[in-house]
Amino acid sequence: MxxxxxxxxxxxxxxxxxxxxxxxxxxxxxxxxxxxxxxxxxxxxxxxxxPEYPEITNENVVAFLTEYGKNNPETKVLISSRFGDIEIELYKDTPLHRANMIYLVKQKYFDETFFHRVVPNFIIQAGNSDIVSTPRKRNALGNKYLLPAEIIPGRVHEYGTVSGAKEYRENPDNRTAPYEFFIFLGPKSSTTHLNGKYTIFGKVTKGMDVVEEISKVKVDDGDWPLSNIYITAKVIE
Incomplete structure (x- = not known):
C-alpha cells in the first residue's frame, strides 16, 4: 500500500x-x-x-525645393494678425521662393513669429521673433541655407510687392534669407537700392489696408514694434 x-x-x-x-x-x-x-x-x-523631410542645406536646397514645388503647386497664402488678414499671391516664375514659402507655411514655421520690422512709408517685415520657438524651428528645418536669387529683369518693387529679405555680409549673389519676407509700401523713388538686388516673389492681393495699419505702429530705435505683432500663416490655394 x-x-x-x-x-x-x-x-x-x-x-x-x-x-x-x-x-x-x-x-x-x-x-x-x-x-x-x-x-x-x-x-x-x-x-x-x-522628420518627414531632410534638413535643408545650401547643397540640397535647389533639388529639394524643385521637387517640393512639383508636389505642392499652391500659389496663395494668408497671413493673419490682430490687425486683420493679408492675402498674398506667389509668383510661379520664382519657383524656389514660391516653394520655400509654401513649405514654411505648411511646416507652421511662421506661426508665433512677428511682423518684427516696421519702417513707415517703406516696408513691413515678418518671419522673426524674440521667443525661443523661432530659432528652434530654424534649427529643425535648416538653419544655414540661403535661396539662390530669382531676380526677374524689369520687375521692380512697388506698392504691395512681397520680397525675400537677405543677408548683407558676403552676399554678392543676392541670395535670400529663407525665413523672412517684407511687403513694400514706399514710393518708387525709394527702391533704387532694392531693385535688382532682392527677389520679388509675390504681391498682396487683399489686405493692403491691414499692411497700412501695421506700418503706423510705434517702434523702437531698431524698427521693432513696441508691442509684438504675432502672425499665423496658412495656404489657401
Missing amino acids: MKLFIYLFGIVLFFGSCEDKKKASQNENEIQNEIQNEDEVEVEVEKKTG
Missing part, C-alpha cells in the same frame, strides 16, 4: 512539474511577445514622429 502511495505521489509531482514548466514556458513566450510588441510600437511611434 505504501509503495502504491509513493508511486501515485511521484506521478503527481511529475505532471505538476511538467505543468509548471509548461506555464513557465508560456509566460516566457508571453513576456517575449510583449517585449516584441512594445518594440514594434516604439518603432511605429518613431516612424510617425520622425
Whole structure:
C-alpha cells in the first residue's frame, strides 16, 4: 500500500512539474511577445514622429525645393494678425521662393513669429521673433541655407510687392534669407537700392489696408514694434 502511495505521489509531482514548466514556458513566450510588441510600437511611434523631410542645406536646397514645388503647386497664402488678414499671391516664375514659402507655411514655421520690422512709408517685415520657438524651428528645418536669387529683369518693387529679405555680409549673389519676407509700401523713388538686388516673389492681393495699419505702429530705435505683432500663416490655394 505504501509503495502504491509513493508511486501515485511521484506521478503527481511529475505532471505538476511538467505543468509548471509548461506555464513557465508560456509566460516566457508571453513576456517575449510583449517585449516584441512594445518594440514594434516604439518603432511605429518613431516612424510617425520622425522628420518627414531632410534638413535643408545650401547643397540640397535647389533639388529639394524643385521637387517640393512639383508636389505642392499652391500659389496663395494668408497671413493673419490682430490687425486683420493679408492675402498674398506667389509668383510661379520664382519657383524656389514660391516653394520655400509654401513649405514654411505648411511646416507652421511662421506661426508665433512677428511682423518684427516696421519702417513707415517703406516696408513691413515678418518671419522673426524674440521667443525661443523661432530659432528652434530654424534649427529643425535648416538653419544655414540661403535661396539662390530669382531676380526677374524689369520687375521692380512697388506698392504691395512681397520680397525675400537677405543677408548683407558676403552676399554678392543676392541670395535670400529663407525665413523672412517684407511687403513694400514706399514710393518708387525709394527702391533704387532694392531693385535688382532682392527677389520679388509675390504681391498682396487683399489686405493692403491691414499692411497700412501695421506700418503706423510705434517702434523702437531698431524698427521693432513696441508691442509684438504675432502672425499665423496658412495656404489657401
